Structures are given as structure tokens and as C-alpha cells.
Amino acid sequence: GAVVSQHPSWVICKSGTSVKIECRSLDFQATTMFWYRQFPKQSLMLMATSNEGSKATYEQGVEKDKFLINHASLTLSTLTVTSAHPEDSSFYICSARDNGVQDGYTFGSGTRLTVV
Amino acid sequence: AQKVTQAQTEISVVEKEDVTLDCVYETRDTTYYLFWYKQPPSGELVFLIRRNSFDEQNEISGRYSWNFQKSTSSFNFTITASQVVDSAVYFCALSPGYSSASKIIFGSGTRLSIRP
Numbered sequence: 250g251a252v253v254s255q256h257p258s259w260v261i262c263k264s265g266t267s268v269k270i271e272c273r274s275l276d277f278q279a280t281t282m283f284w285y286r287q288f289p290k291q292s293l294m295l296m297a298t299s300n301e302g303s304k305a306t307y308e309q310g311v312e313k314d315k316f317l318i319n320h321a322s323l324t325l326s327t328l329t330v331t332s333a334h335p336e337d338s339s340f341y342i343c344s345a346r347d348n349g350v351q352d353g354y355t356f357g358s359g360t361r362l363t364v365v
Numbered sequence: 366a367q368k369v370t371q372a373q374t375e376i377s378v379v380e381k382e383d384v385t386l387d388c389v390y391e392t393r394d395t396t397y398y399l400f401w402y403k404q405p406p407s408g409e410l411v412f413l414i415r416r417n418s419f420d421e422q423n424e425i426s427g428r429y430s431w432n433f434q435k436s437t438s439s440f441n442f443t444i445t446a447s448q449v450v451d452s453a454v455y456f457c458a459l460s461p462g463y464s465s466a467s468k469i470i471f472g473s474g475t476r477l478s479i480r481p
Contacts, residue, residue: 283468292456293410293471340408344469353398353460354469356410 251277251347255357262333262364270328270360272343278323279345284316287340287359299326333364367392369459369472377478378447386442386475388457394418399433399440400458400469410456416440447479 252275262268272282280301285293297318298306305318315337317329326345330337343357368391378384390399401413414424416433424431428445444451457472 285471290476292473295468295470298468342408342410346467353415354400354412359408361408 251275251345251355253279253343253345253355253357255343255360257360258358259361260363262362264334264364265332267329267331268333268362270330270341270343270362272326272328272345272357274324274345274347274355277345277347279326279347280323281346282320282326283344283346283354284318284326284328285342285344287342289340293342296328301326330362333362335364338362338364367394367459367461367470369457369470371457371472371475373475374473375476375478377480379480380449381446383443383445384447384477386444386455386457386477388440388442388472390438390440390457390459392459392461394461396462398460398467400456400460401431401440401442402456402458402471404454404456404474406453413442413455444477447477449479449481452477452479 254273254275256271260268282299284296286296287293295308296311299318299320301320301323307313315331320326340359340361342359344354347355370389397418399416403411414431421433430443432441454474454476456474458469460467460469
């Protein structure tokens with residue numbers, strides 16, 4: 250079945266540094282990928298929709314200059330958290346739309362970001 | 366407006382009891398998908414079911430069953446003879462429209478604890 254590989258699975262970084270998270274579709278092409286953020290004991294909140302070859306669409310309240318999204322190919326989308334602060338510590342999950350799978354969406358395994 | 370409401374924040378039952386997780390959704394779209402996902406403590410999302418808006422037939426899969434009623438905009442999930450391994454957070458979700466750019470909107474989740 251379709252697989253979305255997300256790396257790293259966890260990362261600890263110092264406040265003020267930037268962190269890049271990769272989301273890769275392994276056996277299918279994804280023109281659209283989605284990035285979610287989940288704080289402890291909360292739901293998954295959509296941050297942005299990543300479109301291959303064009304600018305990402307950000308949800309209201311998400312700072313596009315802080316959360317840089319690049320979708321340079323049909324199999325790779327990256328999320329860069331710039332100048333990370335402790336309040337950015339969260340669980341980040343990507344998802345890709347794939348009509349070849351039963352649910353139509355395939356999720357990465359998530360990245361747990363801790364900013365110290 | 367698109368919205369998914371899971372009114373039950375936490376449920377705790379004794380093993381072997383039946384339990385129903387409620388989900389109510391709002392959308393103006395006539396075509397949409399509804400989903401249920403399970404999120405164990407490890408964080409990854411486990412797909413359980415997808416229903417399109419034109420298919421109101423109830424579904425049973427082993428100990429799991431789903432009741433979709435468009436008249437009440439509900440898509441409830443029942444676990445029969447619950448087991449400790451069913452303990453997790455369960456998310457109901459909505460994807461308005463059928464296009465590849467359609468995002469998934471998650472409910473707030475229900476934390477289910479099954480006591481031995």
C-alpha cells in the first residue's frame with residue numbers, strides 16, 4: 250500500500266534554531282500534501298496545504314514566515330520551523346492524498362519536536 | 366462551515382463492555398467523506414473507516430461497527446466487547462468534496478480507556 254515516510258520521528262533543538270521535517274511519498278505521487286500540528290491531548294489542526302510547484306496555502310493564524318513549506322517534487326514536501334521556540338514544541342504530522350488507498354489519505358508517522 | 370464535534374472527551378469502561386463514540390458533523394457540501402482514525406500512544410494515525418456521503422449503509426468489521434445517519438449528521442462508532450488494546454484516542458474526521466486538494470478536518474477526539 251501507499252506509504253508516506255516522515256523524518257525525523259523526533260527532534261530536540263535549541264531555541265532560536267531551525268528544524269526541517271521531511272514528508273516523502275514512497276510509491277505514489279502526491280500533488281497535494283497536508284501538514285498538521287497536534288499539541289498534547291489535543292486534536293490535529295491543519296496548518297497548511299502543500300502544493301507541488303506552487304506556494305502553500307496556510308490556515309488562518311499560521312505564520313507562513315515561521316513555518317516554511319516547500320513542495321519541490323511530486324514525492325517530497327518539507328516543513329521548516331524557523332527560529333523555533335518552546336511553544337513550537339508539538340507533534341507534526343504530514344498527509345498525502347492518494348486515491349489508490351482505501352481511505353484516500355496516507356499519514357506519516359509524525360515528528361515530535363521539542364524545543365529547549 | 367465545516368466542523369466535526371466529538372462531545373465525549375474521555376470514556377472509561379471495563380473490558381468486554383460495549384462502547385459508542387459519538388460524532389456529529391457540519392458541512393454545506395453535498396459530497397464529502399467521513400472517517401474514523403485511531404491514535405495509540407505512539408502517535409501514528411491508524412485508519413479505521415471511510416464513508417462517502419452517498420453511502421448510508423451501516424458497516425460492521427469484526428468488533429467495530431459504524432452508524433451513519435445523514436438526517437442527524439452523525440457518524441457514530443461502536444466497539445463491541447471492548448478490549449484493553451482498544452485504549453487509544455479516536456478521531457472522527459470530515460473531508461468536504463472529493464478533489465485531491467480536499468483537506469481533512471478532525472474532531473477533538475475521544476480518549477477511550479478500557480480497564481481490565
